[in-house]
Amino acid sequence: EVIDLILTNLSLREVLENILIFCSNRMLKVQEPVSKKICNALQAPNKVISETKLHPIYIFQLMKELEKRLTIYHDLSAHKNENGNAAAAEVAKPERKFSNPYVIKKMQNLFTQTLNEQPKTGCRFYVTVNFRKFSKRQAKVFGMNEVLCSELQAIIALALLKNEKEVSVMSFSDSNAQLKPVEWSSDTSYDKAMEIYSKEIVRN
Numbered sequence: 001e002v003i004d005l006i007l008t009n010l011s012l013r014e015v016l017e018n019i020l021i022f023c024s025n026r027m028l029k030v031q032e033p034v035s036k037k038i039c040n041a042l043q044a045p046n047k048v049i050s051e052t053k054l055h056p057i058y059i060f061q062l063m064k065e066l067e068k069r070l071t072i073y074h075d076l077s078a079h080k081n082e083n084g085n086a087a088a089a090e091v092a093k094p095e096r097k098f099s100n101p102y103v104i105k106k107m108q109n110l111f112t113q114t115l116n117e118q119p120k121t122g123c124r125f126y127v128t129v130n131f132r133k134f135s136k137r138q139a140k141v142f143g144m145n146e147v148l149c150s151e152l153q154a155i156i157a158l159a160l161l162k163n164e165k166e167v168s169v170m171s172f173s174d175s176n177a178q179l180k181p182v183e184w185s186s187d188t189s190y191d192k193a194m195e196i197y198s199k200e201i202v203r204n
Contacts, residue, residue: 001029003034007041013052014192015041016062023069030100042106049110049117056155057115057147063107064146068096115190118159124166129153129182131200154184154193161186171200 007015015038019028051109054060069193073096098104130153140146160167161184170179184193 049113054114059111118163127169
C-alpha cells in the first residue's frame with residue numbers, strides 16, 4: 001500500500017510532525033492495520049532520540065493533544081443497586097479511556113526517552129519552580145492548549161536533572177519568604193515529580 005511505502009521512508013521527526021494529521025484522518029483507530037505500523041514507527045533507540053534532538057516539551061505537547069483527541073468516557077453513573085434503581089447516593093465520575101491506548105503508550109515512552117537524552121552542556125544550573133498555592137490555578141501555557149505551567153516547569157527541571165551534573169532545584173512557597181529544596185532528582189519520573197508537586201501544594 002501507498003501508506004506503507006510512505007511510513008517506511010519517514011524519519012521519526014517526520015512521523016511526529018504528521019501524527020495529528022494521521023489522527024484527523026482516522027488512521028490511529030485500533031482496528032486500522034496502519035495504526036500498528038504508525039505505533040512501530042514511534043519506536044526508536046536512545047541514540048536516534050539523541051541524534052534527532054527531540055525536546056520533551058514538544059513530545060509532551062503532542063502526547064497531550066493526542067490524549068484529548070483519543071479520549072473516550074464511559075459513564076459509570078448509571079450503576080444499579082440491588083433493587084434495580086439507579087444509585088443516588090453517589091454519582092460516579094466518568095471513566096476515562098483511550099480509543100487507542102497503544103499509541104498513547106508509545107508517546108509516553110518517547111517522552112521518557114527524550115527527558116533522558118538531552119544535550120549536555122556541563123554548566124551549573126539553579127532552577128526555581130513555583131510551589132505556591134495559587135500556582136495550582138495557573139492557566140495553560142501560551143500557545144500550548146493542553147499544557148499547564150506546572151507541567152512545563154517539571155519537564156524543564158527534570159530534563160536538566162537527568163542530563164547535567166550540577167543542578168539545584170528550589171521552590172517558592174507560601175510557608176515562608178525563603179526558597180526551599182525540591183525533592184526531585186535524576187531518578188525522579190515525571191509522574192512522581194507531579195505527585196510531589198501536588199503534595200507540596202496541599203502542604204503549603
